[in-house]
Amino acid sequence: MKRFSLLALKLFVGLALVSCESVSDLPPIENEQQFGEYLLGPGDEVRVTVFGQPELTGSYLVSDSGEIAVPLIPGVEASGVTADSLAERITAELQSAEVVLDPAVSVEVRTYRPFFILGEVAGPGSYPYVSDMTVLTAVAIAGGFTDRGRRDLFEITRARDGTTLQGQAGPEVRIQPGDVIRVLERYF
Structure with missing residues (x-):
């Protein structure tokens, strides 16, 4: 019986160390200020x-294909551009189609795409993004930590400029719309 208990303990500690290593090997995710202006993506709603x-x-809702459908002009590519750039694109399309001679267009983000949270939270799933959210705020929106939820280190997957970044983050790191947050399990 002692031999089985010792083997079980070694296996448990080994699994704990492996799971800790995988997150600690990830690069840190930085706060959003370094990324500049917000880039639109599928699921965002804009007011034109x-x-x-x-x-x-x-x-208008940015479709899965990354476009918005403004009446009288073909689909306008909105994914991966700022609101100001989208306004310029719509202006150019309206002039090109000769719908409006000298259009004055403005675009503002009305609703951001949701963020996703999974792992050791009471209510994993998709939630509406609120400006200036931190990882800890996201956990609170998802109903808080489970008894086994780790409170000091999280994993974030973020799409940026057509690439997917995966990294580690502390509770104070700001999240962005579309981020996937994984609340890790603590073992002790």
């Missing part, structure tokens, strides 16, 4: 205002 053109003004 074409001054003097109420039939073109409205809220």
